[in-house]
Amino acid sequence: MSDHRSTPEASPVPVPAHEPPYYAVVFTSRPTEDREGYGETAEQMEELVKEVPGYLGMDQATAPGGLSITVGYFRDLAAIEEWRSNQEHRAAQKRGRAQWYESYSLHIAKVERSHAFDRGTAAPPR
């Protein structure tokens, strides 16, 4: 598994396009002003999800004063279900609704096509 996001300070690289089909879980949230405990829990979850068989990677971006988008990639629905029902993750979800999120949307989607570009490898345009 890639550990390209293990240090938040490192220049991040998008999770690569895997061979379809696989799943994307898009979690888009508007945070509350209360960030107490959030960073610590987010780091714990980022480590914990790596233990889920079929986990492919995660991308995350938070705009200052704006939305936060996290996209997790999984091989299949069974992997998503395992992550969804993880007890520590469930506790974090509950705390998120109580404390950290003003609102959010969650979309579970089966990737049918994907494509990657890297300036260094000069992938041809499509």
Added chain:
Amino acid sequence: MSDHRSTPEASPVPVPAHEPPYYAVVFTSRPTEDREGYGETAEQMEELVKEVPGYLGMDQATAPGGLSITVGYFRDLAAIEEWRSNQEHRAAQKRGRAQWYESYSLHIAKVERSHAFDRGTAAPPR
């Protein structure tokens, strides 16, 4: 169509969960340092995509010094294909590869399940 993102300064709200099936297009990029013309083009594209029948909305987050994630939602593949082949959009894509993106991944995914939470309406946890 919602215009909740028409002013970048307004507190953004995630695109709501629509009734599945619909499609999510996840575009995750690592920008180059060259931002010349980028903001203007991004704004043009954001207006232009609204004209595509079946376009449902878009969420965007850019982490300072980090990744940029844009998720566009569409009713079906036909809507995505129309947007993909739009001439102005194609020109912007080409300029993006030449100038604005170090690397990116694009995932086209069919949403099978979705869920929304809003503190104000106290949606029940799942």
